[in-house]
Amino acid sequence: MRLRKKVIFKGTALPWLLLLPQLIITGIFFFWPAGQAIYSSFLREDAFGLSREFVGLENFTDVLADPNYLAAGWNTVVFSSAVAITALAAALFLAVQADKAIRGANAYKTLLIWPYAVAPAVAAVLWLFMFHPQIGLFGRFLNGIGIQWDYKVNGNQAMLLVILAAAWKQVSYNFIFFLAGLQSIPRAVLEAAAIDGARPIRRFWTIIFPLLAPTSFFLLVVNIVYAFFDTFGIIHALTQGGPGQSTTTLIYKVYVDGVQNLNFGSSAAQSVILMAIVILLTAVQFRFIEKKVHY
């Protein structure tokens, strides 16, 4: 972090005035609700919504003992790691190819980055058009060759479909960062290794991959955050968390319990747990960025 400026304007009222719009919005829509979530996570409403009583950590212990919540947690782990690994691997593979094909690398960039702009819910619908058991090209094909394909009935197939749709959208983001990382590796280093007789595969694992490690780690965190939170639209549009609960992730469960089941205490406790997860992920990311700044 840079030291503060040597020359600085004076005054107290003006800077606070400039900060005011952001602070007001932050106060009303961030701190107040976050405080409310923490506060109501310790309360329980009776069945008629007439009174609230303080129940200590009971909402948390209930949530963490609820098999449905644990199942949603497990779904989130499966979903996030599958999305992150698929999107990172595909993007790295394509970026390495684009880096090799020096001429035209930028054209490929244009042709590969636009899925980033497609909304998660729209991405879900595009995949629905392909994998719908009755109207989808691949859905019909799979049924035609004797595989019982219906993501509305089979939980594993539903999970596979939301993973594919979520990863499809995220590859472009990873691709941009991997390509930038690859293009910043000095050609001379690679040529020296080639002259020393290192084959392309060996050059990749001994030189390129270690030099890309910081980028990859950063992207891993970003991808996990994406899979945790930004994929709500994909799941809501494609499977509504079903069939059963097989694609209900933690964020989807907060929505179901809070908005549909109106179970505010439990939903608030879940929100607080999610906040803790985000804070943890952000802290990991910042520790890493601090390091990157120093090198």
Add this chain to the structure above:
Amino acid sequence: MTSAAEDARLAAATARRQAMGRYVAHAILALGVLVFAFPIWITIVGSTHDVNTIGRGDVPLWFGAEAVTNYLSAWLTGGSAVRTTGGVPAWIMLWNSLNMAVLIAVGKIAISLLSAYAVVFFSFPGRMIAFWLIFITLMLPVEVRIIPTFEVMVNMGLINSMSGLVVPLIASATATLLFRQFFLTIPDEYVEAAKIDGAGPLRFFRDVVLPLSITNIAALFVILFIFGWNQYLWPLLIVSDKDLETVVVGMTKMIGSGDAQNEWNVIMATAVLAMVPPVAVVVLMQRWFVKGLTETEK
């Protein structure tokens, strides 16, 4: 011992191998581009056929003749030719999405510019507290605090309003941090010179800082426009009024439970309409987009 002929042979072999590698790379990339474009292709083609072709499951791979009918139906009525789905005309939804995306992007940029300017160029009591108050909001995306934020909106009477859609989303630490980072690179001499010329802080902001920030503003605008256009959970909760439906949410509502009897051709046309604006922004403003993307994540 290697002769000159031997050297030339080796060089030619290397060149051949490298060229070979490049061809393979181009082939793989072309395949990758096709795989990524295929879902879009199916959707665009589907949006040009009549409802029965798609309902039967005869998935077409080439354009049909119904494009004009389908897009007109989506644009004007939201598709109620076959059955009344209660669809919202696409032009209303697109207009709402455009408003929401532009207001979110402009709002975020405006309040972030001001607060970053205050934090970087002023020395005042509470400066670090203000900075941390903003910084900490990085950790609370709207998704984790939906229910309590929704309650706040109900109490303030902002449900079913454009301000309800936009205002809670325009506070963000990311934009403030980006501008702070950039302001720190403005040489101190500029401030000194401005002071000597007798320019006050607001004049300096308008005449020096703002013009210098144009590229950063453009880059951020692209990212934030897409962020705003693609909002899903928030509009889903806040808006039940059909006049305020946004296109991303409205399009998925048309699908319902994914019944094969849906008016899929019109849904596909609406999906295409929902995709065109953000994709066009990314492709046309690619340079700023990549800049914005890589710099907001620093």
